[in-house]
Amino acid sequence: MGPLQIKEILQTAPENQSVVVKGWVRTKRESKNAIFIALNDGSTIHNIQAVAEPGQFSAELLLTITTGSCLKVTGLLVPSLGSGQTVEVKITDIEVYGTADPEEYPLQPKKHSLEFLREIAHLRPRTNTFSAILRIRHALAFAVHQYFNDNGFFYLHTPVITASDAEGAGEMFRVTTLDLNNLPRTEEGAINFKEDFFGREANLTVSGQLEGELGAMALSKIYTFGPTFRAENSNTTRHLAEFWMIEPEMAFFELKDNMDLAEDFVKKVITYALTNCKDDLNFLQNRLTEEEKNKPQNERSLPLLEKLAFVVDNPFERLTYTEAIEILLKSKPQKEGKFQFPVTGWGIDLSSEHERYLVEKHFKKPVILTNYPREIKSFYMKLDEDGKTVRAMDVLFPGIGEIIGGSQREENYEKLLGRVKEIGIDPENLWWYLETRKFGTAPHSGFGLGFERLVQFVTGMGNIRDVIPFPRYPKSAEF
Numbered sequence: 001m002g003p004l005q006i007k008e009i010l011q012t013a014p015e016n017q018s019v020v021v022k023g024w025v026r027t028k029r030e031s032k033n034a035i036f037i038a039l040n041d042g043s044t045i046h047n048i049q050a051v052a053e054p055g056q057f058s059a060e061l062l063l064t065i066t067t068g069s070c071l072k073v074t075g076l077l078v079p080s081l082g083s084g085q086t087v088e089v090k091i092t093d094i095e096v097y098g099t100a101d102p103e104e105y106p107l108q109p110k111k112h113s114l115e116f117l118r119e120i121a122h123l124r125p126r127t128n129t130f131s132a133i134l135r136i137r138h139a140l141a142f143a144v145h146q147y148f149n150d151n152g153f154f155y156l157h158t159p160v161i162t163a164s165d166a167e168g169a170g171e172m173f174r175v176t177t178l179d180l181n182n183l184p185r186t187e188e189g190a191i192n193f194k195e196d197f198f199g200r201e202a203n204l205t206v207s208g209q210l211e212g213e214l215g216a217m218a219l220s221k222i223y224t225f226g227p228t229f230r231a232e233n234s235n236t237t238r239h240l241a242e243f244w245m246i247e248p249e250m251a252f253f254e255l256k257d258n259m260d261l262a263e264d265f266v267k268k269v270i271t272y273a274l275t276n277c278k279d280d281l282n283f284l285q286n287r288l289t290e291e292e293k294n295k296p297q298n299e300r301s302l303p304l305l306e307k308l309a310f311v312v313d314n315p316f317e318r319l320t321y322t323e324a325i326e327i328l329l330k331s332k333p334q335k336e337g338k339f340q341f342p343v344t345g346w347g348i349d350l351s352s353e354h355e356r357y358l359v360e361k362h363f364k365k366p367v368i369l370t371n372y373p374r375e376i377k378s379f380y381m382k383l384d385e386d387g388k389t390v391r392a393m394d395v396l397f398p399g400i401g402e403i404i405g406g407s408q409r410e411e412n413y414e415k416l417l418g419r420v421k422e423i424g425i426d427p428e429n430l431w432w433y434l435e436t437r438k439f440g441t442a443p444h445s446g447f448g449l450g451f452e453r454l455v456q457f458v459t460g461m462g463n464i465r466d467v468i469p470f471p472r473y474p475k476s477a478e479f
């Protein structure tokens, strides 16, 4: 449908036929005998080379063909004499759709830093690196839907605007239509949210889980895949204020089933990318190797494709939080005082340096940690028999840390109500959630995968801001 794309032309168009190529100029090179134009339309990492003869076109026209300009080129697809491509286009006609003044156009054919490219997020998809990332991101999203569809899950669209704080962490963005300069007040002087759009306080969702559970209590296996918002002021390479989360929720799944699903799911979607994004992954692998070439051998990471294959081919290590604490207490960095946050004992919240020690140094593979202390986990997690731990599971990945957080859910009404009150949520606000435990409650489990963390892992990118087209983070909402 529509005009042929460069990917199709390179793969399937028969030689010695006329083709029309539309795309953006990556480079223009002039030699004595020919003018070479490399065109790319984002359909593939590969450019198509178009060749003109000197004198074939006016100097005036040629001057307007510069990096970033957009062209329609007509010509004959012929075998290429040059190395690097099998076919090229012998140009018969050029139409310039749009110029890009080299004095102004910021993307010149040289290496730009990722930081600089973040400032021009409206143009960075035109670079090899970002177009590769975006194509892989698309493939992973497709694989997610395919996986769940093939396994009997239904896609449930949970709301973006909510009145509840699913994680109980208070990191929410407010949604309001009130006039901030003229707020309606109650008689006591508090802001009167009854006059707000929804007649109550409302926020952007931090998770679709609570509504996901409602779906699972009817359809058995559902998943959500949508934008998620957290107003946590963390300027890290792994946090965004707006990210996409995938949250399956399954009736009749216990913690072990949940772990099995999480492991199978990530392995299958990574396998999909390995099979379907070879050229882009190879490009990113070379990019990383180049980036690390000045590092000493023992500090270099595994080549990207090997790293991905390793994760797909090996079982994840599974252990409890309690076992992890024992390992950390005996670890070298702990003994030598190298942890920024020393492990003081059972009950502490693990920081990413602890998680990364377990994954990268101790086990050297992905780890699933389970049965965390109840105090450091969310109110909805099922209490273990000992009354101290909950049926939580975090999946930890090399270079990333936590990629999945999930649990078996508390299905007992009284226990759940107790936990809700304990952490200071008004049960009135969650009456609908609590009612699922009153009417036909069932054991159930689920988890949340941070989509950008997955894309980060698969592309090998160091900063999460580079794996979403238009990142949102503290003090930044441009584009």
Ligand code: 4AD
Binding pocket: 166, 167, 206, 207, 208, 209, 230, 232, 238, 239, 240, 241, 243, 245, 247, 248, 402, 403, 404, 405, 406, 407, 446, 447, 448, 449, 450, 451, 452, 453
């Ligand atoms: O561990 P979290 O907070 O779990 C939940 O929200 C549960 N309701 C999920 C569930 O059981 N249905 O978040 C889940 C995952 C994390 O493991 C991480 O990968 C990602 O979401 N995540 C973020 N990704 C980017 N930026 C942030 N600020 C993130 N916060 C969480």
Ligand code: MG
Binding pocket: 402, 404, 405
């Ligand atoms: Mg978590």
